[in-house]
Amino acid sequence: MREDARNAANNVNEQRLWQRHAEMAQLGAIPGNGVNRAALSKEDIAARKLLLSWAAKRNYSISADGIGNLFLRRAGTDANATPIMTGSHMDSQPRGGRFDGIYGVLAGFEALEAMDEAGVVTRRPIEVVAWTNEEGGRFAPCTMGSMVFTGARPLADVLDVTDNEGIKLKDALADTLAATPQVAKHDFKSPAAGYIEAHIEQGPLLENARKTIGVVTGIQGLRWFNVEVSGKTDHAGTTPLALRKDAVRDSIAIINALTELTHDPKDVTRFTVGRMLVTPNSPNSVASHVLFSVDIRHPEPQTIARLGDAVEPLARKAAKFCEVKVTPTLHDDPCVFDANVADAVEAAAKTLNLPHMRLSSGASHDAMYMARICPTAMIFVPCEKGISHNEAENATPGDLAAGARVLTAALIELANR
């Protein structure tokens, strides 16, 4: 590792980073240590102002693009070099925690300050970005800021989206941008030389393996389906089983077949039936209709394609008595991160003597869109019991600082290539 990278990493201030999480957690605080900070809400605006107040004490240039993504740039020595980027989001789930998203923004900002304090200069500028509306809890879809920034969808597609109160995104966005008039204009799809996002794992793998740093090699692919099984209701006492069209019975046959399909001794494949709606849902009536959800995930493109494509034929075959309708509701191909960026993260963790492991992300992140336009990877830190999207979400000051140190070192490494 470069000596300046090590110096800067050592300047990461655990207490300052923790204190800033606590200050941000006041903005939208809910009972039980949780946070409700919807995208483009007054709490989101307050978080943006707080971040900008910290940035104002440093010599960083500040800009925002047309969807409200906020950029803080620490200059490099080469005025023509494209920046290395880092960041995450500041919005939360309606009953969210104190770390999901905001950690990646604060760790990025801590990295810039640690570089300042270590007197480190880099060839490329380094930019911290706070993406707008990653959670999608108020305005659908999620990961909206990075989606629009990277050109995956045009801005016009989302301006008329409304929240549950009927407020249009374009109005909430205008209010948000007007609240920070000091911010310069930033272009969509402005070039980047690399992107590293730090985030809590939102899963239990690091904690279970007693590792501090997750070197994230990609985001797994996802296939969602609604399976509807339609039979006939009958008296539970009088109708012989052979004459029934029992939608619960056939649903269970389908789920058994899908369980077998997705069986994985390595425990990499994720298979979840999380939603079931039974009609008429009465103890002594045979069910006439069941709707259930299927969620299958895997990091390898071939595997998730094979599993996803098997769902409908298998469901039809397994149902012996009822009609079956299978509707795909979501289809995300796996995202494989850049090997050089992941290697830089791993090398930083190794040199800093932090226990680390490679893993794939189970959840989606803004890094998924950034990977389309520049070399990208992520850093995970442990969260307690893998809990997130919940007030009980928790992480330790030490782990958060360790992730920020790895981020600092890796950013300096990439910014000098």
Next chain:
Amino acid sequence: MREDARNAANNVNEQRLWQRHAEMAQLGAIPGNGVNRAALSKEDIAARKLLLSWAAKRNYSISADGIGNLFLRRAGTDANATPIMTGSHMDSQPRGGRFDGIYGVLAGFEALEAMDEAGVVTRRPIEVVAWTNEEGGRFAPCTMGSMVFTGARPLADVLDVTDNEGIKLKDALADTLAATPQVAKHDFKSPAAGYIEAHIEQGPLLENARKTIGVVTGIQGLRWFNVEVSGKTDHAGTTPLALRKDAVRDSIAIINALTELTHDPKDVTRFTVGRMLVTPNSPNSVASHVLFSVDIRHPEPQTIARLGDAVEPLARKAAKFCEVKVTPTLHDDPCVFDANVADAVEAAAKTLNLPHMRLSSGASHDAMYMARICPTAMIFVPCEKGISHNEAENATPGDLAAGARVLTAALIELANR
């Protein structure tokens, strides 16, 4: 068969019986040919008055007991002999049909009139009873009239039961009794020498076997349980299956085990999971809690006892990851009807050249309580596709008359023993 029994059976008037079903179906008529005639409602009072208006043209004595069960007695030659009883109920499900219950009352009344018209005299009196509140749709529990009449529960237990509008049963009962002041007082638990109840099958067995008469040998036993499976919610993308406490997965393991337990090549055992409630019921959240119902029925006491007793230990064994709580919610032992009464029904069907078969009732009936105090059996007639508790409930005039003929002959047979 006795010659007078055959004569009386031949006097059953198919058209009159059908016409009376149509008249009764006007009282509480709902769209789709259905009936909503709640117990002790103004529609129930109207049905009682209509029945009494028909009885007034005959020389039958009329009485009611303290729960409103209505008795019409055709005298026998032996003033000291206990009566043979027949009947069923006049209340309906909220979305009920035109035959469930009312058929047994009208078939009994038709039998009395056919006897009158054939000039038949019997040694014992024959009594038609209309039981109060068999359905339990307005006031719980069901089969209340026969339950109280036979002493299975005291009247005082049910007087303060309220309906959904907060009306107490005792007030609705007082209104009902006041509406038919001409009715004499009838004692609870007054002795009977036998009871035959005619009813639509509410199942598909007779229709499928192309039989007109079901000789009902008993009512199957029933065991109900609520099974609650408690695990832990997790992110569907991030949590490996080995670390999950997935309440849906364990519920399916339990249902698979119960399916195997109740597997019956003869298709006599009934096993139904009709109700499932999943929490939080979101596609990308592992379920933390599932409640599902288990309904198991079998006519043989040993078998239903074995199956019912196996549910809790099997559920605990099948659940690999979650806590399991099994709560019994209903336990009815099988009711085995009297062989002599069933034989009398079968002999009548045979002599009248009606296609018949023996079967067990899948649903509960007032006959279950009467079987505790006197020799009892039932007669089933087919209903279309086995549908009941539904506006689409249907039966043919010919089948209804055939059942009334068998009832008439069997009543005369028993009333002369």
